[in-house]
Amino acid sequence: MAAIWYFLRSTIGLKVVMAVSGFFLFGFLVEHMIGNLLFFLGPDLLNGYAELLHASQLFLWTARSVMILAAGFHATTALVLYLRQRAARPVGYRRTRSRTFSYAARTMKYTGPLVLVFVLFHLAHFTLGWQVTPAPFVEGDVYANVVASFQHTWVAVVYVVAVLLVGFHFIHGGHSLFESLGVRHPRFDGLIRTVTGGFAVAVTVGFVALPCAILFKLAGG
């Protein structure tokens, strides 16, 4: 036990917690995105899927607990590591020039918390049924709620922007998590980056499709 605790407090242990929790969060995203795409197959499938997820309280709360734990560990380790980064360079350079600049990598500390804020809004909106638009929230009728919401431009814009932020977080986090877990080799780096980058793009497109389709009246009419 002491050995595990000692490890988890090291910078490498913290990164491992961050990587594993991030992996669960991304895994959930992929599942969520596929679920969302059922929208395009009609109300019966989407609502049926939602019903299935709610069929067992045990299953529902187990899944929710895993996600809450993953988010909690991820955000906590992010904060601890961020503070260590800050402390490690109290005096900065007058001039810096990057050789490997990656926008996604450098903005992780902004995209992460922004996504957290969005997730809270999102849960309030579609899970707790906060009335963010005039249309009343109908418990269980996911299809109707989604269509009613995304007719409002600002709601669609909030979701699209948030998903783009998630996509950015995914572009760096996707390969970074493998590297933090020690999976890195010149022979496989390209493959890992391509596959995780592909996932990032696919998830982003998959999520953006729904609000866009409704806003532009291509579906759900």
Added chain:
Amino acid sequence: MNVVLMVWRQENRDTAGRLQRIEAKDISSEMSFLEMLDVVNERLILAGERPIAFDHDCREGICGSCGVVINGTAHGPRRGTTTCQLHMREFHDGQTIVIEPYRAKPFPVLRDLVVDRSALDRITAAGGFVSASTGSAPDGNAIPVAKPKAEAAMDAAACIGCGACVAACPNAAAMLFVGAKISHLGLLPQGQPERWMRAEAMVAAMDREGFGPCTNVTECAAVCPKEINLSVIARMNRDRMAAVFLVARRSPRGDTA
């Protein structure tokens, strides 16, 4: 050629520093960067001013003493090259060259461009060695080492401990340095008995010194004068993870992990 230097000047670790503008005229493009600083220093001395303090020793790219941040890049614009091996022909006439010391909490500035890098030595002292007495050098091939492992170990052992990885990392992390030390011994048979203990002890020492965490932005490997591969960091991560289960609680040195 003529260049304009913007050099960091700082009296000692307790005083504040500033960038000083110094015009360096009639510099030969064939001079090394350090020779250019030597010339500038001679002129400063003749003018009765304090010369610029900078670290150097071998001036042939093998000792790791030199190393400053030149126009925002550790060791300057040429890849795979230490500051001492950099030549003025890499710059153009009239160029402004900003020269700053390495910036990291574990590397306090001692004077001008000289920083105290003994934090790296303390990490090495925590486990970057083989403690068994091995006698004199073994006969060639007496201890078989597979060719790919020997090559990878040699690549990691090329680290000269200059600290450029720390300087270039946006988080001031020392992962490439520690990874190189852990890898070069961890790949060889002589390094196996203490492999897990070494990973645990060196990572702990790295944290103790206050180096930052890695965010896999790969800036370190891009400035490394020895072009150490990022896979050493992955190896360190794996060895440190394995250490959780494999470190014998009591080491031959008698200290508990």
